[in-house]
Amino acid sequence: MTRFVKVFAVCLVLVSLSSACNKQKTTVINNITSPTAPTPSPPTIKVDAVSVSTPALTVTLNACPATIAFTATVYGAGVTQTVTWEKVGGGEFKSSGSAATLEINTVGTYIVTAAATQNADVTGSVTVTAIGNCGGGPTPGPTPGPTPPGPGPTPPGPTPTPTPIPIPAPNCSLSVSPTSIQVGQHATLVWSHSGGTTSVVASGATDFTGSKPLTGSQSVSPAAITSYTIVCANNAGATVTRNATLTVTQVPPALSVSPNFLQFQLGGAGCTATGSRTFAVSSNQSVSLSVNTTYATLSVSSLPAGQNQQVSVSPGNTAGVASVTVTSGGETKTVTLQFDACVSQPACPTTGINYSPPGGTAYVNRNTTVSLNPISPWPSNCQVIWGTNKPSVLKVLGADAVYQICDASGNNCTWYYAGKNAVITGVYPGTADITAQVITIGTDGKWRIVSGGSVSHTWTVTNPPSAGLLAEDMSLPRYHDLGYVSQVIIR
Secondary structure (H helix, E strand, C coil): CHHHHHHHHHHHHHHHHHHHHHHHHHHHHHHHHHCCCCCCCCCCEEEEEEEECCCCCCEEEECCCCCEEEEEEEEEEEECCEEEEEEEEEEEEECCCCEEEEEEEECCCEEEEEEECCEEEEEEEEEEEEEECCCCCCCCCCCCCCCCCCCCCCCCCCCCCCCCCCCCCCEEEEEECCCEEEECCCEEEEECCCCCCCCCEEEECCCEEECCCCCCEEECCCCCEEEEEEEEECCCCCCEEEEEEEECCCCCCCCEEEEEEEEEECCCCCCCCCCEEEEEECCCCEEEEEECCEEEEEEECCECCCEEEEEEECCCCEEEEEEEEEECCCEEEEEEEEECCCCCCCCCCCCCCCEEECCCCEEECEEEEEEEEECCCCCCEEEEEECCCCCCCCEEEEEEEEECCCCCCCCCCCEEEEEEEEEEECCEEEEEEEEEEEEEHHHHHHEEEEEEEEEEEEEEEEECCCCCCCHHHHHCCCCEEEEEECCHHHH
């Protein structure tokens, strides 16, 4: 028997060695025929947060068992919606993927936690409180835990208080650009989130309130400094508040008046009063006006904010200098008023007006110079303009100067050739009159016709002689042609 055991042991050793050799041989063959392929790099996975949601954070036990549903959501890059569930508290807990249910029969606090399977350190949790009782009877006490096996019966110990698992807060931001504007300008609010946020509610201003998209922007234009607020929340019931303040400054007043000087001619013997005159006021704020004299009145004493608002100044009968003070937003402008007394000017001559040559022959396309005969004294406020009654036959080609002549009211002004010398030229054979008319300048700087001070002579226009240019054609000055001047009408 002993010999049989020894032989059996030797055989076992030989069989083991043979098996090892065969395994060694197989491994070598595999290494030769099937080289190991390179292991591919795993995809990048980044788990940011896990949130757990449930329909209600407080459950009333009207009938037992009560079933509570939970849903887990994983946020991040390359994540899967797979989690590991845990709970603290009694009840029957069932889970499948990202969903779980808890059946409870007793009041108390239950904490359900989900951990991402790709990163168990990232978790989310929700706490549910059960109140009331089942079927209206007395509220049952806590369910005792199972009694561990032992040598004898062990009384149940107190239920340990669960350690709360922190709920992850949503991550969101709010900013305003620019941070300071003037009244009437605009700024832009921008808000965004980086995961886990399920709602954004705005408050703090009438132009930025209520539910908002999770990410967005809005233009605002408040009239005063304003603080804008958003409250971000997630499914776990956690919230976070973000604020942004926009500073608003008042626009500095922009006051202008135009013109800032008004001159008035008072009425009297030989003088025509100029009447009321106006100036314009522009400001982005309300305006007040006052005049520092009793011999001028303003059409208004105040104006709203606006551009180019007209203010009328009416003169009295007193000569002198006064001013209008215009104030807006702490800024002041002044309009100077000058009232000139009537000063009689020398009268312009109305008789003895004549010019040379006093009519005669004029040639087509040839110039003739006519000159006013001297009159002494000739006041400096007097002048002569030249005109024709038939510009299609004979026209005024030029003069010493041109003057703008207005009607008695200073309106309807027309340009005329003027001066003591004029140049006429024939246009077409026929007869026409050339008139010299006296004019005078008024205290308002405008020229007007003097009634009665004129003289007219008749000219015959013919074709020039065939002998060629006349000597006077070569010696006459060259004038700029301003066009035809119609017949002078004495007013």
